[in-house]
Amino acid sequence: MLLTIVILSFFLGCAAGFIMHRSDFCMAGMFRDLFLFRSLAMLRVLLLLIVASMVLFELARLFGLVRLPFPLFAPPSLVTPIGGALFGVGMVLAGGCAIGTLYKMGAGSLPSLLAFVGLLAGSAFYAEFHPWWMQLSRATRLASQVSLPQMLGVSPTLAVALFVVAAGCVLFRWFRAGKLDQPAFAEGYLQPWRAALWLALLGLGSALLVGMPFGITTAYAKMGGYLESLAIPGHVASLAYFIDEPFRFTHPFLGFSLQGGAGPRLDGIVVVQFPVVFGILCGSAFSAARLKEWKFSAKVPLKQCFWALFGGMLMGLGARLVPGCNVWHLMGGAPMLAGQSLLFIAALFPGAWLGSRILVKYVV
Structure with a gap:
């Protein structure tokens, strides 16, 4: 069963990387x-x-195929926006988010490779103050429930239906006006709105297969912890973040159990997240190679390299503070109206604004 999950997760990642690159x-x-x-x-x-x-997850829940809220989502906390804002600054400076960095790196981008290194470093640095941050997060919780329907005591189907109808009317008007199409002349280009629908289906595939949406940034922390352990193994072994195994999960229908954490060891995170990470890299590289666009060039301004690395570090740190990256919250939490994810998304806007100001003043 675990081997099947690894193989299928890898192909889900490959498909996501291919679609995002195209x-x-x-x-x-x-x-x-x-x-x-x-x-x-x-x-x-x-x-x-x-x-x-949102529609796919709720239909899957109504047919008894998934359980919502998904596991590992925590109740909203006042400190969540701090991580979201840091992540927003970092992704703009890095030139890609946690998953965008992967598919661009797979296509041969040096700045994205440096941003990836920064992601590992920032994720590992979080371990230095993890216990204190978790205490602060618990002390500033805004609710004991995970999702807005739970907090309001309403049916999740009703909440989803209201949101989908309101947003659907707006989306339909945009579609009729041609505002969802992007002008493009490149060979093999996939319209982003079509990519969005494919990615939603892939997210559903992850939910059905693993029991939760796409997640990749704990894998970054694990990689960062492993590299750090090569230099200072005793220190890494003493940090609670690398000792703990908060990832404890039993699939509600398939029955298999997984557990693990950010520590440098083989565990459930390796089974669930690593195949997706490597799949995205391979899918993007395959797409770029098919279009004869794959190339690696070291001729990148030093200033751009520095900010890509620094942006990656901010992203890695921000993703651990929340915890979770934009993929986890935008493709997993927001569709089930998780309070934590909504706070994260709200904080991305001021973070991206600040990152844009820094980008214009110091990078471009």
């Missing part, structure tokens, strides 16, 4: 373009992804 589906760019170019074009596509995922 559509240039960069969530960092969606927020950045709002502040740099006053463009809502790609944010409209992001709303479509959330709405489509």
Whole structure:
């Protein structure tokens, strides 16, 4: 069973990497373009992804195929926006989000490779103050429930239906007006709105297979912890974040159990997240190679390399503070109206605004 999960998760990752490369589906760019170019074009596509995922997850729940809220989502806390804002700054400076960095790196981007290194470093650095941060997070919780329907005591189907109808009317008007299409002349280009629908289906596939949506950033922390352990193994072994195994999960229908954490060891995180990470890299590389676009160039301005690395570090740290990255919250939490995810998304906007200001002043 575990081998089957590894193989299928890898192919889900491959499909996601292929689709994102063909559509240039960069969530960092969606927020950045709002502040740099006053463009809502790609944010409209992001709303479509959330709405489509919301419909699919709720239908799967009604048919008894998944259980919502998904496991590992925590109740909202006042400190959640801090991580979200840091992540927003970092993804703009890095030129890609947690998953965008992967598919661009797979296509041969040096700045994305440096951003990936920064992600590992930032994720590992969080371990230095993890116990204190968790105490603060628990002390500032805003509710004991995970999702808005739970907090309000209403049917999740009713909440989803109201949101889908309201957002669906807006999306339909945008579609009729041609505002979801992007002008493109590149060979093999996939319209982002089509990519959003495919990614929603892949997210459902992850939920059915693993019992939860796509998640990749604990794998980054694990990689960072492993590299750190090569230099200072005793220190890594003493940190609670690398000792704990908060990932304890039994699939509600398939019956298998997984457990693990960010520590440098083989466990459930390796089974669930590593195949997706490597799959995205392979899918993107395959897409770029098919289009004869794959190339690696070291001729990148030193200033751009520095900010990509620094942005990756901010992203890695922000993802651990929340915890979870934009993929986890936008494709998993927001569709089930998780309070933690909604706070994270709200904080991405001021973070992306600040990142855009830094980008214009010091990078471009």
